[in-house]
């Protein structure tokens with residue numbers, strides 16, 4: 317297991333073969349072979365949802381459309397996540413090469429980098445890189461053009477259909493799915509929306525091949541992953557680690573010796589208490605025995621000086637603020653959860669009221685329209701179940 321804690325530099329490292337050489341090599345292959353390699357590699361989206369990247373590309377390639385698009389989702393807004401910013405700063409060529417390969421595979425001529433508004437300072441840097449990328453496309457006879465689209469600061473626009481609405485000039489509100497963007501995306505045309513790191517990982521599969529890629533990680537969670545480590549740690553930062561590491565090992569490496577909980581996957585992820593560190597692995601469910609938690613890469617470490625009530629209240633503040641308000645379970649549910657835990661803490665409600673709030677999160681999980689409202693239950697139930705006393709006293 318210790319091996320999985322070795323910093324790998326698969327994503328951020330510099331390699332003998334440049335990203336544009338990798339792209340050139342890929343462009344000589346048949347699109348269907350690239351898709352089948354991606355599917356065999358088991359690469360899953362690195363934004364957190366974990367959909368198979370190869371399948372997404374396959375659906376978009378097969379979809380009918382006079383125009384198709386590739387969108388790089390760089391609207392990195394999950395609390396505690398700051399890896400995409402580093403990827404775009406340090407290895408933008410790998411992202412652009414991933415977009416180029418995707419464009420070739422699905423037949424897109426236009427691509428966008430949807431950049432989080434707070435990362436506006438990256439625009440001149442990205443535009444210089446895009447200009448160089450275009451020269452490479454010209455040399456390789458790839459008719460593909462990329463632009464930066466700047467977001468306006470809404471967390472929900474990290475959800476792919478809200479992102480597409482925002483690009484089309486509408487309110488950043490998630491759409492009903494189906495139809496999925498691979499058939500009906502930007503301007504109603506087939507569109508692949510991939511996270512920044514996913515595009516780099518797709519490029520990694522082209523560079524090192526399926527077998528080498530599958531040597532990293534575990535069953536159902538192949539490859540390496542960038543983790544944004546923050547909170548009560550002497551070593552905050554970005555780490556490129558293998559999937560399949562246990563939280564026990566992670567905390568031994570990054571904790572401050574007094575870790576009581578780790579929030580895996582940001583505010584919309586799960587809070588794991590000390591007693592479950594040993595039995596929890598990081599990867600997509602099905603990877604190993606015990607709990608296996610997927611993550612977009614955010615790992616927030618809390619030591620015993622932290623009030624988990626305050627942590628949860630901060631998350632609920634965040635969700636209440638960022639809910640787009642389109643559907644009632646999320647718009648009202650986020651408010652009621654916050655008001656509810658405040659009432660229990662003040663003693664205005666009995667501790668049993670927490671059970672009713674947990675039922676409310678169950679309802680939100682099945683009735684909220686998008687991942688924002690559906691995932692509030694993750695942090696709420698994992699904190700309330702594991703730190704119940706802190707919610708009351």
Ligand code: SF4
Pocket residue numbers: 472489490638639640641642643644646647684685686687688689690
């Ligand atoms: S779940 Fe929340 S963010 Fe998502 S559509 Fe409903 S109100 Fe909007």
